[in-house]
Amino acid sequence: MADVRNGIATRAGAMILAPVGWLANLFDSPLRMLQRRTGSNGMAVFFLAPNMLVFGIFVLFPLVINILYSMTGGGALFLGDRTFVGADQYGRLFSCSSYLDPKSCIEDLFWIAVWNTLAFVVLQVAMMVAVALVTALVLNRELRARSFWRAVFFFPVLLSPVVVGLIWRWILQRQGLLNLMVFEAGGTPVNWLVERNWAFTAAIMVSVWAHVGFYALILLAGLQAIPKDLYEAAEMDGTRPLRVFWRITLPLLAPNLLVVLVLTLIRAVQIFDEVYVLTGGGPGTSTLFLTQYIYEVGFASMLRNPGLASAASILMGAVLVVLTLIQLGIARRNEQRGKMR
Amino acid sequence: MSRVAEFLFRRRGGAGWHWTDVFTWFWLIGGLIVMFGPALWLVNSSFKTPAALAEFPPTVLPYVTAEAIVAGYEEPLQLFEVRNDDGSVRVLAEVRRLGTVAQMVDPANPGEIIRVNIKNRTPKRSIAFALDNYVQPFLAFDFFLYLRNSVFVTVVATLITLLTNSMAAFALSKYNFRGRSAVMMLIVATLMVPLSVILVPLYSVISAMGLFNSLWGVILPTVATPTGVFMLRQYMLTIPDELIEAARMDKASEWQIYWRIILPLTAPALAVLAIFSVVWRWNDFLWPLIVLSRKEVYTLQVGLNTYAGQLNVQWHYILAMTVVTMIPVVLVFIFLQRYITTGIAGSGLK
Known part of the structure; x- marks a missing residue:
């Protein structure tokens, strides 16, 4: 049966690929002419070109002109039409009598978003790492059908943020499933997405729900790389499970934990999609985060100010660069340690 | 019955239940309910009429x-x-x-x-299943258009991603040229630049190229994925150089070497990247939200968000369309999940 299926798949694949192969052959003679001029090693440039062109136009160039954008003012879209204002946009972002009190700032929304994001990052990262670690530890035990259980926790990772947001909006609405459970348990239903603290909690919970499977998977790979004989030795000595965890598992998993910690930090700082669909930043501004602030100031709101959005995005980018450099440093150190082992 | 239970709960070594076993099963069963429950509840609700959706307490069956x-x-x-x-x-x-x-x-x-x-x-x-929830959005609203746009973006972006990334990976793994490490550094550096940092200037670039409100404006900025180049390069490094040398002896052009030798041998890695790319592009939200402002070019995600953001949300349609939006990803989950999980465990790709 499998042979038949493979045969069909191969034949179908060949049928689909036949015209593509024909197309590729058409390119051969002009490319041979090119190769005669560049030499075979020079063709590397040709192979790199499409990817680097896209990189250059859509990543590097925007990155460079973003700095220029953040030093201009007005509502015009193209850089040439904009007026140079120096560091005014940054000055505007930072003009506060007290940074702790967003109401005292000119750009009060920016500081609300900053503090919201900070609170979100601290709580969500702690929760994410804890849940991912427990899940990985559970999945690392001797389980029947481990791949099934691994898939269970991984399922939401594939869902789109819009789908995630809508699934939970439906559960958390006033007449939703959660309130049904509260009601059946004898409690009073709560309007989860309308009460500030509950909406913030929901944003954390939903983002953990959506991504925890990804981090659990990374940690699981780390756990499975820990040599089994260490555990066997501990078992022979009759060491208690908690002690095994503190003395063997945690120290040996530390590099992976660090990677997961930094990755969750990087993602949490940029949180937008699923929370935007879930709460729209509300109620009021209680779930307004940095990326949404940039989006609204740059594109959506009546008081569109691209320069200000640029300045805010550069500040956020600086934080992310620092975090990414830490991540790369850790990754390199892990690699070296792996070689030594 | 007790034998079934015995089989299910049998433990290695035949020892009694330790608290860690109890906790393991609590976590697994709890995870099963929490991870699948919300999505199943949504699917279940999507078959109810508006009247049934407004009921409290809600019934399980429609x-x-x-x-x-x-x-x-x-x-x-x-x-x-x-x-x-x-x-x-x-x-x-x-x-x-x-x-x-x-x-x-x-x-x-x-x-x-x-x-x-x-x-x-x-x-x-x-x-009775309210199948109308599924039919009406396609007939009376523009969801057929959104679906078509989403499929177009996903398929075209994935094809271009596979082509450009594999070409770049080939150059970076099989050629020695000046500035190769500089290019690698550049690609690493772009890992640090998430979309949210370059929203405003990227928007102006897209507008200047006349790609605002065009599906190509959604596709092009996403195709040069650094993770894709990396993964393919790692894989191509394992292909022996002797194969390429032998082909050069036989007067094969570099393009033929790429096309006839490297690509077929990289097929497993290409398949993994294709799966990832399909999921990424199907799920993209923030960038399409900015580039697409006219209804005719909305993708499913943007269209769904727009309808769900209206003052008077027509939940019976929204729920059904959310299920439709979920379908391709659920198919990937059922049939191709293991490729993704091994991809992530191997390289931390996402």
Whole structure:
């Protein structure tokens, strides 16, 4: 049966690929002419070109002109039409009598978003790492059908943020499933997405729900790389499970934990999609985060100010660069340690 | 029964239950409910009529109240099961209700009005799937268009991603040229630049190229994925250089080497990247939200968000369309999940 299926798949694949192969052959003679001029090693440039062109136009160039954008003012879209204002946009972002009190700032929304994001990052990262670690530890035990259980926790990772947001909006609405459970348990239903603290909690919970499977998977790979004989030795000595965890598992998993910690930090700082669909930043501004602030100031709101959005995005980018450099440093150190082992 | 339980709960070594075993099963069963439950509840709700969705407490199965067309009445009448004094039950249709007394007729004998106390009757309900939730958005709204746009973006972006990334990976793994490490550094550096940092200037670039409100404006900025280049390069490094040398001896051009030798040998890695790319592009939200402002070019995600953001949310349609949006990803999950999980465990790709 499998042979038949493979045969069909191969034949179908060949049928689909036949015209593509024909197309590729058409390119051969002009490319041979090119190769005669560049030499075979020079063709590397040709192979790199499409990817680097896209990189250059859509990543590097925007990155460079973003700095220029953040030093201009007005509502015009193209850089040439904009007026140079120096560091005014940054000055505007930072003009506060007290940074702790967003109401005292000119750009009060920016500081609300900053503090919201900070609170979100601290709580969500702690929760994410804890849940991912427990899940990985559970999945690392001797389980029947481990791949099934691994898939269970991984399922939401594939869902789109819009789908995630809508699934939970439906559960958390006033007449939703959660309130049904509260009601059946004898409690009073709560309007989860309308009460500030509950909406913030929901944003954390939903983002953990959506991504925890990804981090659990990374940690699981780390756990499975820990040599089994260490555990066997501990078992022979009759060491208690908690002690095994503190003395063997945690120290040996530390590099992976660090990677997961930094990755969750990087993602949490940029949180937008699923929370935007879930709460729209509300109620009021209680779930307004940095990326949404940039989006609204740059594109959506009546008081569109691209320069200000640029300045805010550069500040956020600086934080992310620092975090990414830490991540790369850790990754390199892990690699070296792996070689030594 | 006890044997089944014994089989299910049998432990290695035959020892008794340790608290860690109890916790493991608590976590796994809890995870099963929490991870799948919300999505299943959404799928379940998507088959309910608006009236059934408004009910609290909600029912598990999709019920509709039964109606019948009775001779002599223009509108369909709602059916009730009426308990007679002798305990027997018959089905009557309601004509009108006055206080606690309803005037009802027997559908088989519509001439005679029967007065019934409303305490003695219950609405007749039957299980029915509101498939209209799925049909209407495609017929009356633009969801067919959104679906087509999403499929176009996903397929085209994935094809271009595979081509450009594999070409770049080939150059970076099989050629020695000046500035190779500089290019690698550049690609690493772009890992640090998430979309949210370059929103404003990227938007101006797209507008200057005339790609605003065009699906190409959604596709092009996403195709040069650094993770894709990396993964493919790692894989190509394992292909022996002797193969390429032998082909050069046989007068194969570099393009032929790429096309006939490297690509077929990289197929497993290309498949993984294709799966990732499909999921990424299908799920993209923030960038399409910015580039696409006209309804004709919305993707499913943007269209869904727009309809769900309206003041008067038509949940019965939204739920059904959310299920439709979920389908490709659920198919990937069922059939291709193991490629993704090994991809992530191997390289931390996402």
